[in-house]
Amino acid sequence: MSEPFESYYAVIFTSTQKENIEGYPEMADKMEALARQQSGFLGMHSARNQVGITISYWKNLEAIKNWKQQCDHVIAQQKGRKDWYSWYSVKVCKVEREYEFSL
Template sequence: MTIAATPAAPYYAVIFTSLRHADTDAADDAYATMAALMLHSAARQQGYLGVESAREQVGITVSYWSSLEAIARWKQDSEHLLAQQLGRQHWYDHYMVRICRVERDYGFARADASA
């Protein structure tokens, strides 16, 4: 995973924060499969800009979008609707979705980071 290469602000961020339900290895496999499918499916959506994700006890996925309309289309995507349903039924004890407008961004990248 890398840090998403987003365009100049403004753009939008969808922050999905989750607590997984303790379950079996089979559920973990199904979850991982669905998570990979969602990353692939989101990347095909008009207005998608990138994603960053991390999981320990709390999972945090931040996806970046060009507009609120693009976010609304993604929320209603048929594969995404199925993932939302399965998440509520099987995988999550709790989750929050937060949508933010990114007004400014800046960063640092070491020139020799790949060495």
Template sequence: MMLHPAGSIAVIFCAKRTTIDEAGYQEAAAKMSALAKLQPGYLGEDHARTENGLGITISYWKDDSSAKAWRDQPDHAATREKGRDKWYEFYTLHVARVERSYDWQK
């Protein structure tokens, strides 16, 4: 976990997975995570998944234009379409501005 500066953008992706093509999904997810890290303005990401396939990924971006550039990145756009076709029952996406960020660790 890392702190994100005030004014940065959080893209919150909440999705329910299908049971179709687990190996293909895992490969694509790893590829997209690696690709996101190469994008200008990328600040980090957090992930969580339940046993029943509900997952949340939050990616953090320097500003809104960086987040939009990631949305429009061609490989990401193609993978998103594949996800709609095969890997997700549904998803929601929320874009929010980080107002404050705190960290605590034992």
């Protein structure tokens, strides 16, 4: 019998970038480090190519709301809309089950 699973939330940020993304890699690293300091943060996966996908994991919806409103994150969001992204989508999902495979 498996252990009880405690659900959590995933925020899926999918984006395409403009051609000139000067300063973006540094800001992305800064935001990841800052997110890791936030209460309720559980982890993150990211892949950045033609389409960027970043998934962050959070304990609850309140933690997600607090992260969205964090002052440095708000500045990064504004800069992203102005300078770096040609399109993005954000999805907030409840994770009720998980499993993985590894060799």
